[in-house]
Structures are given as C-alpha cells and as structure tokens.
Amino acid sequence: MSPVEIGWEAAGQRPGDVIGAAELLDEHLELLERFPLVAGVTRSIEVGRAGRCLVHARLPSGTTLLASFDPVSDRTVTLRARPPRPRPAEPVAGWAAAWRRGPDGWAPSGDLGIVGSEPDRVLLEVPPVPSGVTTDAVRVVQVGGGGLAAPMAVVAAGSVVEATAPQAGPERAWRLRLVGPDATCATLLEYAAAGDLAAAAVVGDELVRRIEAQPASLAPDLGEAFRVVVAAYHLLRVGDEAPQDAWGERLASAASWLPDASLLAGWLALARSRDEPESARGHFLDAARRGLPVVGGSLRLLFDGLWLVNRARPWDEDVQVALARVRPYAAAAAMAASMTLLRGRRPDRPSPGPAAPEPPGSAVRFFLGPRPVARRSPEPPALDLGTLLRDAARRLGSTLVAVRLVPTAVRQTGARMTVQAGRLDFEPGLLRRLGGDAQASVARSRAGLRVTLGGVEPGLAARLQVGTVSGTGELMLARFEPAGRTTVAVLAWTDAGLPDQLVLLLPPSGPQPGRT
Amino acid sequence: VTTVFDRTDGVAQTHALVIGVGRYRHLHGGARPADDAMARSLGQLGSPATSALAVARFLVDEHVTDPEVPLGSVELAVSPAGPVDAASEIEVGGGRVPVEPATFARVRDAVDRWFSRCQRHTGNVAFLYFSGHGVAREHVALLLEDFAERPQELFEHAVDLEALHLGMAACRASTHFVDACRSVPPALLERREVRARALLDGWHRGPRPDAPIVYATGHDEKAFGRPGGLTRYADALLRALHGLGARREKGAWRVTTDQVGLAVAEVLRHGNEVPGTPVQHAQVVGSGRGSVLRVLPGVPGVPFRLGCDPAAATDAASMRLIALRDGRLADHRDGGSGDWLGEVAAGAYDFQVHFERRDFRDGRLEVVAYPPWLDDLLPVEPA
DSSP: OOOEEEEOOOTTOOTTOEEEEEEEEOTTOBEEEEEEEETTOOEEEOOOSOSOEEEEEEOTTSOEEEEEEOTTTOSEEEOEEEOOOOOOOOOEEEEEEEEEEETTEEEEOOOOEEEEEETTEEEEEOOOOOTTOOSSOEEEEEEEBTTBBOOEEEEETTOEEEEEOOOSSSOOBOEEEEEESSHHHHHHHHHHHHTOHHHHHHHHHHHHHHHHHSOOOSSOOHHHHHHHHHHHHHHHHHTOOTTHHHHHHHHHHHSTTSHHHHHHHHHHHHHHOTTOTHHHHHHHHHHHHHOOOOBTTHHHHHHHHHHHHHHHOTTOHHHHHHHHHHHHHHHHBOSSOSBEEEOBSSTTSBOSSOOOOOOOTTOEEEEESSOOOOOOOSSOOOOTTHHHHHHHHHHHTSEEEEEEEEEEEEEEETTEEEEEEEEEEOOHHHHHHTTSOOEEEEEEETTEEEEEEESSOHHHHTTOEEEEEOTTOOEEEEEOEEETTEEEEEEOOOSSSOOSEEEEEEOOSSSOOOOO | OOEEEEOOOSSOOEEEEEEEEOOOTTSTTSSSOOSOHHHHHOOOOSSHHHHHHHHHHHHHHHSTTOSSSOEEEEEEEEEOSSTTTOOSEEEETTEEEEOBOOOHHHHHHHHHHHHHHHTTOTTOEEEEEEEEOEEESSSEEEEOTTTTSSGGGGGGGEEEHHHHHHHTTTSSEEEEEEEEOOBOOHHHHTOSOOOOBOOSOOOSSSSOTTOOEEESSOTTOOOOBOTTSOBHHHHHHHHIIIIITEEEETTEEEEETTTHHHHHHHHHHHHHTSTTOOOOOOEEESOOOOOEEEEOSSOOEEEEEEEEESHHHHHHEEEEEEETTTOOEEEEESSOSSSEEEEEESEEEEEEEEETTOSBOOEEEEEEEOTTOEEEEEEOOBO
C-alpha cells in the first residue's frame, strides 16, 4: 500500500513551524498515530490496512482540521479547516504598554508596536533586541482599557502577543495569548495552557527532537534560548529523566541569562537527587535573583521549588528571603497560561486580585469592535494629484480610486498621536464592486505597510493592487498575494505613522485586455 | 471511618479520596460563626455534598469492574449543608453505609490511608475529588467543615492542595479534580501568607509526569452549582468519565489523564453558551502522559451542535446524520429553530441538509463525532 500525502493550509505561517497536532484514526475512530502539523510540509502516512481513515486536529486557535481518505485509492488528502464560530465583537477602547526592568526597577519602555488588528483582536510585538544581546531582554506587556482588568505578560524580546477582550463571564480581564515569534513554542505552550495535554506532548516531542538534532550554537540568540527553555519545561513535565542530564548543560550554555533556565536546572537537580536539596537550592536562589521567568507556570514551579527547599531547610535564611520575594508574584500569577501572566497595577506591584490601572504615558491605544462609521465630508476625498492618477490609471487600463484609512490603533507619546493601524473605508460603490463583503486592515510591519484584504473572491483579489502616492507624485503599487483565506500586500513605507489614504487599482470590469 | 469501599488487592487499582463540604460551622450561616472578616465573607454551600456523593456513587457503581484499573478503595467525607443537600449515606453493595463529616481530623486520617494504599502498587491510580470552598493565594487552600475554628490560626483546618499534589509522587498517575472556587476574598489580601496544611511531605523527584490538576475555575473566579443538585463541574466531570474524555486505543475507548481535563473544560465551555448559565472556566495544570483512568464498556455518546451558514438557513433546513460506516440514519431534525443540538455515538457521519422550500441549495458535509464535542457549520448557497 503506497503512502498517502496529508496536506493542510497554514495561512501566514513560516514554513517549518509546528502549527498543531493531528490524530490519524481508522473507521472505528481507533487512534493509529499522532503527528505534528508542520507548515509547508505534507505528512506522508502509510496506513497499512484497508478501510476509511480520518485525520483530525484542533489547533490552539480553535480551528478544527478534518479530512477522510481511503488509504488504498487516495494518494493526496487536504485537511478542511473550520474556524471557530465567529462571535460579535463589542466596541472597546484599549491600550497596551511595555515595561522594562532597569537599575531603578520597572519603568514603561515605550517599545511596543501594533503589527496586526482585527475587529476582535490586536497583535502586539515587543521588538527584538540586537543580535548577541542576551541580557535585559525580558519585557512585561500590559494590556488594559474598557474597564477591564489589565493583565501583565512577561515575555522575551521579540515576542508577539495577541490581545482580545472577553465576551462575557466572570473573567473581566483582557485575554493575552502568545503567538510568536517562535510559532512552534507558542503552539506547544497554548496547547498546554488550554489543557490539551496530548497535543502538547506531540508538539513538545517534536521540539525536543529538533533541538537534539542540531548542534548547540556557539552564540545562541534569544530565539534559541527560548526554544531550549520551552523544550526543557516539556521534558520536566513529561518526566523523561534520561535526556535531562544533557539538558542541564544545554540550558546552561544556551539560556543561562533567562530566569527560567535556573529554575529548570533546580528541578532537574531535584529529579536527580531525591534526598539532597542542596544542589537544587542554589539554582532556585539564582532564579529568584534573576527576575521573572517567562514561560507559563514557571512562577509556580519557582515558588514550589523554594517551598520544598524551605521545608527541608527551615533554618536557611537565604531561602526564606527568596521565598518572600517570590511569594507575591506567585500569588498574582495565572496558573494556566502560555506566558507568565500577572495581575496587579504594574510589574513591581503584583496582587492576587485584578487591577485596572491607568495606562502609562507611552501606551499604544487601539480600538476593537465593528468597523467604525467614518465621518464623511460632503465630497469624497480628493487626491492632491488626481489628474496625474487618472492619467496613470488610463495608461494602466484600469481604475484607480482613493480609499480613506480609518485609524484603529493610535500610539500616544506625550501630546503626539501616531496612527499604528487602521482599516480601509470602502465607499458603497467600491464595496459593491469588490463583492460586498470586502474588508481591509492596514498595519505597520518591519517590511513596511502590511495591507490585509479579506472577503474578496480570490480571482478578483489576485488582480487588485494597492498603493501609496508620495509627495512627488510617485505611485507605488503592490499586488495582493494569497495568505490563507485573505490576501496580503506589503508596501514600502518609512514614516512613523500611516497615510491618511491609500489608492486601489481595480482591474477593468469587462474582459481583461490582452498584453502585447 | 470514612472508608466506604475497600477491596485493595495486589494489582493496579484506582484509589479514590472524595470530599464534599457544604456545611461550614464557622462561616456565615454556620452553627458557630467565627469573629473574622474572611470567615464572615464565606457562607454555606448547597451542592458540594450532593456532588461528592454522585462522584463516589459513580466510582462504586461503574468503576469496580474496570478491566485495567478497577476501583480499589474509596475514602469519602461529606458535610451536607442541609436536608435538601444530600443524605449522609451512600449505598454500597446493596447496603447503606454512613458517611462521616469532612472535618480536618477525619480528612487527614483519610489522606493517610489513601496515600498508603496508593503506594502499594506502582500501577495504581490516585483519584481525588474535592468540592467546597477554595481560596487562592500562591497555592489553593481547600476549606474543611471546621475551617476557622480558631481565628488565631484560621487555616489550621484547610488543606494546601498543591502541596498535597506534590506529595503524591509515589503513584504512577494521579488526578486531582478540584470543584471549588479559587476566590480571593479581600480579607485574604491582608494576610502575608496562608498556612494551610500540606498533609504530605513533598520532597520528591520533580513535578509528577502524569498528574494533572483540573481546577473548576480560573484564579479569583467562582464555581457554580444548583442547591441540592450537582455542581456544574461535577456534571462535567461525570460526563468526561462516562466517555467525553476518551480516545479509542487498543480496541477500547479509554479515558486518560491527558484527555480528561480538556473534556471537563470543553463541557463547561459549551455549557456557558446556554442562556442563563453562570459562566465558568475549568483550567488544567500539570502534565498528563495518557495513563488510563477508565476503560469504557462501549462506544461513548458525543454531544453535537450543527447548523448552516448563513444562520438563516438552519431554521429552514431538514437535517440528517447518516453513519458513514453502515449508512444508517443516526438522527434527524425536520424542523426547529437555531442550531441542531443532540447526541450521537462517536463516529464519522454524513451531515445532510435539505431545503423543502428550495430557498437554499441542498448540501452535505462529512463530520466526525469525536469526544468531547462535535460542532460544525455547513456552508450553503441561496438557490
């Protein structure tokens, strides 16, 4: 029986990232195999038996993937994706701030960017630190506003955090989820936080396999350090003792600057020496000195480690001091989260109860909810260089229209407001021409302006271009490229904020003229 | 004693400790309320005793003959809040066994016996269910009937849950089901630390690899129950143990440590969408490597929610579920409003929709009723 190639859609994911874990089932739903779903890589499966089979997966985002196939006759199978049912997004104004620990304690850092925005969520990025810098790379991201409690996520520099407002219920706090930059780690941690321990084990085993297959880097960067730490947590949780001795060395060389590495080393030491707390003691004290660990559940492990040493050595004052320092953070930490998630007003004031503080001055502002109704001027907006654009459009054989950009996220620095993200406000006529459901969001990214277009028939989207017009009349256009169920165009852009409007180049509505 | 069932043998077994506390002597509404702000802020509970008895009954009735980890023993301590809550008896083997109250002294002795039995075989599974008040700081303190007896040492009669969990290292697998609020009363914030009792010395070889804790709520959230009835969590737990936490492996459906918590959380999450239901989120902490908690005698039922996209088409549709294995009609709905809710045996199905008035085009979709839930939408086009 020939193998079957299982494929799936991994919109917007970097090839090689593990986006989830799948189960291969027979017609009785007998579990035959669990395997990781890797973006851009199909899975070759040899079932070795007759009878219809199923592949089923539930991603951390809530999307379900499913396909059935006949292992005898089918050679390729593509998993069908079903996103979670949409929920109405309620209007809410939010803010986000980054905190950095300096010699005088925690202070707002101002280095937080919005890299994506949807009606019900916003993506926040802590910029990466320069290559080679492995100290001072832990930040706290706090999200608040709308009368909701403002949790604080402890993350490594370079992380991308998704913030959503709760729909209902007792949890009147912003929900924060780790989504990057290492999607494989984020997938593993989100599965574990959601209680899907079987799926977490599949992704964790794959992460460990990849790390063990590669030689340790001489100059490990932040990403490698984070991967090593996340993999070591996985090994600690699954209790496989054999590889843990080697992992102690790996932690020391790759991630010694992360507090997580010290506390992991402490637990690995405990695992090796059942009745000897002395070796673990030094690691736990070191972890408590270094600051806040970043991986979800780590503060509880740190507290429990110190607590165990304290019970074995009640006379040990150093341990008592460390325990007292960690205790308020452990009491303020969420137990099930992909990141260390704290309650409190600011990082140096954690509290077991929720808090809804005022935002620091450097906070980024954003708005979630249904598309706002833009205030319209009596006349449609006119381009300063309208004649030039019409000429350009005529030469291109297409229609060029201006589209107003409605801000959805604004950064306030002192009195200065800078637009960080927005939505394109299509006029009714243009909206009809795009199919009636079109929507587009615009955000700053490292590459420039990222324009995400949804709700447009793929054939039409492939023929659309979006652009900017410079002060000298230069028209810069970019085509939309497919990215899952949306299409994305990236425009060169260096200004701090966003433009007031973009231009959209529409294809001729009749048959497309042939090129000569 | 609190031992209501004991067939401890030299094979791998399940040993359970089940505690339900609704009556709190020294809290608000109790026989002798304590003069303490935190004690005054907590009251009597109407459903923990009923829930604990239901979990114990499930174990005694359904788990004794389990082919892999049959029930070895049950330690049961229950303090009902009142006559509508639950009788302090349980039926075992045709006779009624009185159940002792969940005071600290009795629970401590029960933990000793439970721990001792769990250690007798490396394949044993430890099962803990607690329903009652819980308050959260760095650890969760489970409050027993005589909590706050001495305001000078308020937490003398409370159990440190996470310390107990750390101390259960000797077992191959342990599952802790914590059906309690994790509230943070304002008076608790004024305390520098909470000294609940650990009960077990926890010096061991790291976090247990197969020992999830399934909490009924998130931090500073409340758990809910109907007075005299089951808590939402107990209902979800029993459904998970009946099959929603199962996978089919080696020819049988098995509830495992790495699935049961997710099933409890999913049952609660779907229940949250029923109008009027108090919202509650379960959380799973720790790790599970798939140790078997229960082998089901048959194929589990799986709840489903099916509909059409757009939603307007759902009301106009006749809907059918046809089993793909044998082509039999598993269920159908020829009229109704809103999503189609029901339950079918786990399996793969052809979901067919037909529009009598022909306002939409008929459609079909392959779906799989796979524990814990089937939830799907069939996109249809206007005719």
